[in-house]
Amino acid sequence: GTLSLNGGGGKLVLTDGQIYVTPGGKITTNNNSQIISIGGKTIVNGTGGNSTIQATNATGVLFGSSAQDGLVQNSTLPVALPVKFINFNASRQGKDVQVQWATASEENSDRFDVETSTDGRNWATNGSVAAAGNSNSVINYNYTARSIAGTVQVRIRQVDIDGKYTYTDIRTVKGDFDGSVKVTAGSGRLNIQFGTEVKGATVRIMNLNGQVLQEQKFTSAVGQVTIPTNYKGICVVSVLSETEQVATQKVIL
Incomplete structure (x- = not known):
């Protein structure tokens, strides 16, 4: 059969899913503002006036969330596999x-x-x-x-x-960092213990105005680290992992 979008502004909008075009079937548009949208992405549009997507000897499928996003008229339809x-x-x-x-x-x-x-x-x-x-x-x-x-x-x-x-x-x-961090200070150093091993952890020591006083990154996976520091007074320690999760704690050095 044929799915036709006729008249100005004709639209078919799906929040998710796929549209299958079986052999002999086709989708036609005849107006620039006629579109088919899946998952917020315009999959078919009528740019240039009349347009047709047609499956000849194999079933075609239009995806809303895959590598075929953005498939437009006159393109070769991907074959729907029998799995x-x-x-x-x-x-x-x-x-x-x-x-x-x-x-x-x-x-x-x-x-x-x-x-x-x-x-x-x-x-x-x-x-x-x-x-x-x-x-x-x-x-x-x-x-x-x-x-x-x-x-x-x-x-x-x-x-x-x-x-x-x-x-x-x-x-x-989600990443393997569970977000739990314990920070203790004493004798010119910071002791940081993670709830789980963290790869690519970054530790920042800042003053109360947010100025970064010291920063150190650990490229290998770590469960506990010790950082020497010469800073004295109240500071804020922020710990970031590769998953962008952040733990922040105020300590006195």
Whole structure:
């Protein structure tokens, strides 16, 4: 069938989800202000007047939250792969991130690439898990991403035997720093103890006006540090981790 946006300002707005265009189906617009929006992103617009997105010999899918964001008219539609996910979860296990997912069915599936990102824009493949290939029953998968410090985003790229692929939604896993910090002072030094080991901790000593008097960064993972200091009086100690979590405490040196 055909989905047509006719008249000035015709819009189809979805808060989330996907739109599938089966072979022979198409989406048409005939006005610059006619759009389709998914998750706040304009996926189709009628720039230039008449435009058409059409699936010919394969089902096309428009995503609102994946690498296909921003797909516009006259673009080649990505192929929807015959793999049905029924769950996808990622959780922290100490310094590692445990990724689990399951499929209800698979057809010509080659592998699952587990991708991670710290900013939601730049992604890297952390590892891959071989797929079943063809299946009509539930299959559970798991993968452990080792030594992942800080908050990280995780997604799965499912690749079929022809090299075509699609993405899952994104899961966010918080960092391993629990935020608990104990600061004690004495004899010209600061003793700082973390509730858990922290990688890339930065310690700042400031006066009451916020002026930084001393700063030290620890690139390796630490659970406790001692910092010599010549400053005397009341000061504020701030501790930052790579996850941008901050602990602040006032001490007397």
